[in-house]
Amino acid sequence: MxxxxxxxxTSMSAAVRQAYAEEVGSPDVETEEFFSDYFVLEATFQRLLNFSGSIVIGSGEGMVCLWGALNSVLSPGDTVLCVVNGIFGEGFAGMAKDMKANVICVHSDWTQGIDPNTVIAAIKEHNPRLVTLVHCETPSGVKSIEALLMLELGIVNPLDGIGKAIREYTTDGLFLVDFVSSSFGVVLNVDEELIDLGLFAPQKVLSGPCALACTTVTERAWERIRELKYQGYDALLPFDGLSPSSPLLLPYTHNWPAIRATMAAANAIETEGxxxxxxxxxxxxxxxxxxxxxxxxxxxxxxxxxxxxxxxxxxxxxxxxxxxxxxxxxxxxxxxxxxxxxxxxxxxxxxxxxxxxxxxxxxxxxxxxxxxxxxxxx
CATH class of the missing domain: 3.90.1150.10 (Aspartate Aminotransferase, domain 1)
Known part of the structure; x- marks a missing residue:
């Protein structure tokens, strides 16, 4: 054993494995049945993450949403402020540099969390078009910018004031947060934190399949996405306006079994509370x-x-x-x-x-x- x-x-439960193994049809042909599941899962995520905007549920491992978010909102020459206190924070800086962005890093000791005030000061100074931050750096086991973490008492101030500062002190900056390793395991209110692009995947706290890449998207972010018109496998644009009343089309054949399995995993979270x-x-x-x-x-x-x-x-x-x-x-x-x-x-x-x-x-x-x-x- x-x-x-x-x-x-993480290890999937028996119920999740069973849902993953259930036979489904073709999402390209049986669109009403597939999108019925898709929109149920989206609504569940909205409740769990306290988010009122749309959620893109893409097909692919979690890294797809990291690249997809950057590709969908960044242009060469854009100023990107990357909060770095771990490997994935460094990774965002590296990806942005590869995209020819002007990258500015706010560094912190990898054994400690980032001070939000330092990040806010850098936002005021540099007027970035994008701020990237990793909520939980799993290679170091650090929750990257929480000034206070008292989950036993239900008191937590993650991302405190950074989203608000971006709205106040930048021309059109967006706030991108990777909460792949923390979502569903900590108190997180995406709306209140003013997160424009929130990245998560089912293979961590949800204990779902390693097969979906998910992104919360605000209307502010959609405006930038529409402006850039990036087209690629990881693009967010094809999901713009997707709703039960819209034409039910996706740019690729989606992973319906993964949707079903993730529904089971999310239902388990809601059942437990x-x-x-x-x-x-x-x-x-x-x-x-x-x-x-x-x-x-x-x-x-x-x-x-x-x-x-x-x-x-x-x-x-x-x-x-x-x-x-x-x-x-x-x-x-x-x-x-x-x-x-x-x-x-x-x-x-x-x-x-x-x-x-x-x-x-x-x-x-x-x-x-x-x-x-x-x-x-x-």
């Missing part, structure tokens, strides 16, 4: 951190208030063994968890406790295995 505690894709799901993630994250420290492991994130409720990053005890050896021996013991990337590779590993994996007994089992493997090298 393999215990998978990875930062995603989104507040209960958030509380469960907070409690399991706290337990994971406390138990890891008790076992002698060192947390990567130095400020607990900034720690992610969906992933815990721990330092590899390199004085005892390398990550390559540790990973191999963990697998031999039946545990698969995540390493890290870039400059963190070999120094940090991650336990994913999101979705179906937000379970204290699973976390305890994983940490016990980790402790045994490390102890064998002492």
């Amino acid at each position: 393999v215990l998978r505690m990875v930062p995603g894709p 989104k507040e209960a799901v958030i509380a469960r993630h907070a409690a399991v994250a706290q337990f994971c951190r406390e138990e890891a420290v008790r076992l002698g492991l060192e947390l990567y994130c130095q400020i607990i208030e900034h720690a992610s409720p969906t992933v815990t990053a721990l330092k590899v005890p390199t004085d005892k063994l390398s990550w390559e050896v540790m990973e191999k021996e963990l697998k031999a013991e039946g545990l698969i968890c995540g390493g890290s990337y870039g400059s963190l590779y070999g120094n940090v590993f991650r336990i994913g406790h999101m979705g179906t994996q937000a379970n204290g007994s699973l976390v305890k089992e994983a940490l016990d295995i980790i402790a045994r493997v490390i102890a064998s090298h002492t």
Whole structure:
């Protein structure tokens, strides 16, 4: 029996797997039946994310929505302000540079969250057309800009004031937030935070299939999308105006089984109650951190208030063994968890406790295995 505690894709439940396996027809021919499912899923996402605009549900892994959002709203020479305190923040800067944008980075220590006031000051100074921010940097286990994270009490101020500052201090700036790894596991109100493009996918907290790329889109963002007219597989434009009363057309054959499976995953969240799901993630994250420290492991994130409720990053005890050896021996013991990337590779590993994996007994089992493997090298 393999215990998978990875930062995603997370393990799908039996109900989700069953929905994924159900036979469906052709979404290109049986359009009414397919779009009935599509719009039900969109409405569910709107409720869960507190968002009143339209949501593009694209076919493809989560990275598709990252590229699709940038391609759909950026032109060469546009000023992009990228908030960077982790690998995916760096990734947005790299993608924007490849698109010939004028990229300005607001850097922060990777073990800490971004100070919103620093970001707002940069917005005032540079008048960007786009601000990009990663809500939860899973390679480091940091929730990137939360000044206060007290999920146990239901108090959370993510993205505080940044969307408002973009509206007030830029000519026509848009706010893009990657909440792939945090959505549905933390308090998030997309409307209140004035997020123009919110990126998410079902393979994290939802524990759905790794097959859809989703984007919340405000009318302000649609105006830019219509202006640029970008046409590509990842383009948002073909979804503009899609509604039950519009012509039901998509630019490609959609993944209907993935829509069905994600509906089952989202229904499970609503059945449990989104507040209960958030509380469960907070409690399991706290337990994971406390138990890891008790076992002698060192947390990567130095400020607990900034720690992610969906992933815990721990330092590899390199004085005892390398990550390559540790990973191999963990697998031999039946545990698969995540390493890290870039400059963190070999120094940090991650336990994913999101979705179906937000379970204290699973976390305890994983940490016990980790402790045994490390102890064998002492």
